[in-house]
Amino acid sequence: MSLAAPKVDAEALFRYVLRLGDLSLVLGQRLGEWVGHSPALEEDLGLANIALDLIGQARLLLTYAGEIEGRGRDEDKLAYLREQGAYFNAILAEQPNGDFGQTIVRQVLIDAFQLELYERMAASRDGRLAAIAAKSMKEVRYHLRYSSDWLVRLGDGTAESHARVQSALDLLWPYTVELFAPDDLDTLMAERGIGPELAEVHAAWSARIDAILTEATLKRPADRPHAWHGKRGQHSEHLGYILAEMQHLQRSYPDARW
Amino acid sequence: MSAVIFRGEERVATARVAAAWQLLASVEDPEIPALSIVDLGLVRFVEVRPGGDLEVGLSPTYVGCPATEVIRRSVQDALRQGHVGNFKVTNVLSPAWSSDWISADGRRKLLEYGIVPPDQSVSNMRDVLRGTHPLACPRCQSLDTEMVSEFGSTPCKALHRCRACLEPFEYFKCI
Numbered sequence: 011m012s013l014a015a016p017k018v019d020a021e022a023l024f025r026y027v028l029r030l031g032d033l034s035l036v037l038g039q040r041l042g043e044w045v046g047h048s049p050a051l052e053e054d055l056g057l058a059n060i061a062l063d064l065i066g067q068a069r070l071l072l073t074y075a076g077e078i079e080g081r082g083r084d085e086d087k088l089a090y091l092r093e094q095g096a097y098f099n100a101i102l103a104e105q106p107n108g109d110f111g112q113t114i115v116r117q118v119l120i121d122a123f124q125l126e127l128y129e130r131m132a133a134s135r136d137g138r139l140a141a142i143a144a145k146s147m148k149e150v151r152y153h154l155r156y157s158s159d160w161l162v163r164l165g166d167g168t169a170e171s172h173a174r175v176q177s178a179l180d181l182l183w184p185y186t187v188e189l190f191a192p193d194d195l196d197t198l199m200a201e202r203g204i205g206p207e208l209a210e211v212h213a214a215w216s217a218r219i220d221a222i223l224t225e226a227t228l229k230r231p232a233d234r235p236h237a238w239h240g241k242r243g244q245h246s247e248h249l250g251y252i253l254a255e256m257q258h259l260q261r262s263y264p265d266a267r268w
Numbered sequence: 269m270s271a272v273i274f275r276g277e278e279r280v281a282t283a284r285v286a287a288a289w290q291l292l293a294s295v296e297d298p299e300i301p302a303l304s305i306v307d308l309g310l311v312r313f314v315e316v317r318p319g320g321d322l323e324v325g326l327s328p329t330y331v332g333c334p335a336t337e338v339i340r341r342s343v344q345d346a347l348r349q350g351h352v353g354n355f356k357v358t359n360v361l362s363p364a365w366s367s368d369w370i371s372a373d374g375r376r377k378l379l380e381y382g383i384v385p386p387d388q389s390v391s392n393m394r395d396v397l398r399g400t401h402p403l404a405c406p407r408c409q410s411l412d413t414e415m416v417s418e419f420g421s422t423p424c425k426a427l428h429r430c431r432a433c434l435e436p437f438e439y440f441k442c443i
Contacts, residue, residue: 052417052427059419066332070361141362145331148364148390148443149423155397156418 018202024078025098026199027139028088029241031071032099035089036249037120038064039256040107049110056156060117063149070142090260094249101240102185104249111171112178114160118222119182121154123189126214130206139204158222165226176228183231185238190215193241281316284352288314288322291350298338299422302381305339309369312360322347322355327365330423330443366390367424367442378440382406383425386442396442405430406437413437 041061048054072085083091102120107113128150131143164171190212192200199205223230238244259266292314293306305311305326312325324343328336340357347355367386370378375385384403388396402411410432417427425438 052419055417055421055427056419059423062332062334062423063330064332066328066330070331137362141364145361145364148366149330151393151397152418152441152443159418 018198018204020078020080022195022198023136023204024075026195026205027071027075027078029098029195031068031075031088032097033103033120033124034064034071035068036097036099036252037103037116038062038068039252040103041113041117043107044113053110057113060153060156063146063153067142067146067149070145074138074142086260090257094245094253095243097240097245097249097253098243099240099249100185100188101238101246101249102182102189104240104246104252105182105185106248108178108181109174111164111175112181114157114164115175115178115182117157118154118161119186119219121150121157122215122218122222123186123211125150125154126211126218127206130211134205135203161222161228162226165223165228172227175226179223179228180231184234184236187233187236188238188240191236195241284316284322285314287350288324288347288352288355291346291352292324292343295339295342295346298335298342299424300378300381300383302377303374305343307371307374307377309371309374310339310365320354322352324355324357325360326357327360329365333423335422365443367440370440379406382437384428384437384439386440388442390442393442403428403439405433405435407435408433415439 038061041057041064044057045054045061048057068089069085072088076083076085076088102116105116107116125147128143128147132140132147134140134143161175164175166172190208192208196205196208200207220230238246240246240249289306289311292311293304295305297303297305297308297310308329310327310329312327314322314324317323324347326340326343343357344355347357368389368391370385378385384406387403390396403413404411405413408430410430412431413428414431415426416429416436419425420427420438424440424443426441427436428439429436
């Protein structure tokens with residue numbers, strides 16, 4: 011039904027929706043590693059709740075991707091039975107948690123990206139994507155409030171906390187470039203009014219991030235060309251470990267149910 | 269003649285819809301049993317479809333909320349036990365559920381349960397996110413309260429603390 015308005019190749023739309031879903035799924039899985047290990051109970055709750063929202067987004071998106079594909083793959087089959095090369099998330103999402111500060115830096119960078127992306131995608135000509143984006147956007151606003159509050163506290167905190175989040179920012183910043191580098195798929199979706207122009211998302215993201223970094227007394231690193239392509243299925247070594255853990259049960263006991 | 273038959277069918281359909289609403293009003297939220305799913309504004313519509321199936325539209329509060337599945341099953345059980353005939357339960361995502369849709373009755377029940385109901389309309393989300401105005405403690409009504417955590421025991425709630433009576437309390441977030 012939602013495919014009717016903009017004429018677009020089902021295979022392309024499938025890949026595009028998977029990309030969005032994989033970013034949420036992989037980041038959600040990463041955040042889940044903090045459960046029971048956070049610096050305080052409140053942060054355990056915070057990170058687990060954000061993870062839950064992200065898994066919720068991933069479920070909606072993977073379900074939709076499976077329907078577009080039309081080969082009987084549901085959310086579970088797509089999450090648990092795809093190999094690393096068939097995952098299309100930008101590789102920022104799979105970067106290790108590091109310390110709490112590094113997790114917060116990664117979170118701010120992706121929360122701000124998702125917020126700007128979803129706010130525009132809420133007007134997508136694909137009705138289903140528009141609905142998922144409009145719903146998710148409301149939750150992501152709270153994610154960003156949480157993560158940016160923490161970044162300001164840590165950046166503008168002690169010399170130790172400042173140094174740690176600045177080095178996390180320097181470490182993770184190069185991976186943000188991939189989020190905004192449009193490839194053929196991004197361009198096609200923007201042309202058809204299904205996804206936003208990434209240049210527009212980038213400008214809005216950049217302004218938002220600058221404001222947060224200024225308040226956090228952190229220095230914005232320079233953009234550098236990147237040589238990785240998670241959006242095409244070329245990942246860092248980290249994704250394999252995430253999938254090994256996440257997919258273990260379904261691989262060992264196919265079709266196991268609760 | 270056909271018009272008369274149509275009106276008769278319509279009466280039966282209306283009665284079925286009313287019965288379904290009554291059954292749905294008895295379905296509790298698994299996390300906040302003081303509230304029904306109707307109080308929370310989760311039931312989007314109850315309609316009889318041309319084929320004779322009753323369709324109930326349900327919205328999730330948060331996309332990852334584990335209670336969503338439980339609520340769906342409770343709704344199916346209630347409708348089955350209430351003998352409303354063939355039915356199906358549909359997930360409604362758009363427009364996205366908002367805390368603005370919690371009924372006045374729902375807000376009162378929340379407060380009685382010890383959870384501060386959402387106190388601002390999400391039509392002005394900027395003000396909501398700035399979050400500068402203090403919440404009144406549900407136990408002692410003091411305004412000397414603070415937020416402890418943005419996220420509480422469920423996705424829909426934040427954790428606060430009253431500095432006057434020293435009791436923690438939960439706040440249902442505006443979304």
